């Protein structure tokens with residue numbers, strides 16, 4: 001039987017699932033809501049392809065940044081629809097204009113995230129914007145390989161583990177493939193997302209979720225759900241007050257592998273890294289209009305050449321300036337101390353997800369006592 005990655009490190013990238021030639025691997029949801037590969041002993045032929053394509057078992061070498069930029073899409077309405085500076089759209093539009101195919105994350109009808117592809121500019125908005133939930137990659141690596149083998153250009157974007165999964169699956173360099181990874185804080189559980197949505201009591205038919213609604217600016221963004229047909233807002237609040245976002249940013253329900261990610265810090269084989277340039281106000285305040293500034297790191301000559309063909313509003317910066325405000329580029333998030341308790345209680349189904357998140361994020365009595373003592377000492 002093949003020995004796949006230790007479950008603490010398995011990111012669910014699904015390279016093994018895509019590579020299995022006899023369909024003996026199934027991606028099955030565990031009790032925390034994350035997909036893991038399960039090998040069917042009866043049909044497995046022991047070819048070991050699944051082990052060979054695993055990014056945990058065969059990690060890539062780190063690449064060094066070739067060029068780093070702060071950049072903005074010149075189209076401000078596209079920038080407002082995007083999470084950062086709208087650079088993903090700029091690159092995706094170019095690939096589609098050249099007759100290529102774009103892979104990325106979008107919502108399905110049940111408001112879960114899945115990877116899919118488009119060849120049309122009109123459909124690109126489905127792929128725009130960060131969805132802070134782990135997506136299902138399904139057979140997208142196979143589909144990408146199929147397009148590449150038939151001579152099409154492919155842009156594949158995703159989290160670092162998904163890009164590592166694709167590159168391991170393909171096992172060779174394709175001149176027509178460009179890969180983008182997003183800087184990744186970690187991916188929350190799809191099951192927690194489902195439970196959280198249930199607490200909102202909103203009719204989700206035709207709803208659209210914007211985790212990074214910039215109505216109050218890029219720095220102080222809102223979490224908003226609207227009706228995608230009428231455009232009316234069904235729910236909105238500052239992300240800093242939204243319970244799902246709070247639990248995400250405080251690492252209460254990230255995938256275990258996100259706490260020791262083997263694909264970040266430029267080890268996925270990506271050509272370009274995209275993120276938020278959070279430190280922009282400290283370095284180039286005149287460049288910040290609070291509508292979103294992207295951080296763009298080119299890791300390969302292909303990435304440099306592609307970015308040089310575009311015409312965003314941009315300035316070249318020192319990579320260290322980017323890292324200073326954005327540790328997720330290189331470092332994994334630390335697990336919240338109440339993570340195990342949170343999932344144990346969630347699975348008992350006795351407390352609603354919003355109350356549970358709130359409860360598990362409250363500081364423990366000892367921490368409260370410590371902060372009171374510290375305040376007294378400071379006074």
Ligand SMILES: Cc1cc2nc3c(=O)[nH]c(=O)nc-3n(C[C@H](O)[C@H](O)[C@H](O)COP(=O)(O)OP(=O)(O)OC[C@H]3O[C@@H](n4cnc5c(N)ncnc54)[C@H](O)[C@@H]3O)c2cc1C
Nearest residue numbers: 082083084085086087088104105128129131157185275276
């Ligand atoms: C889970 C997650 C965590 C992130 N953490 C950070 C962080 O800590 N620091 C930081 O600077 N940036 C982070 N980002 C990236 C950031 O939010 C923007 O996605 C990125 O800067 C690109 O922005 P854009 O304006 O160019 O394009 P946008 O249009 O906003 O970006 C869309 C791109 O994000 C991809 N994407 C969206 N959701 C997912 C998903 N669930 N899984 C895989 N790919 C997805 C799409 O495929 C597309 O390529 C994170 C993104 C995600 C999805």
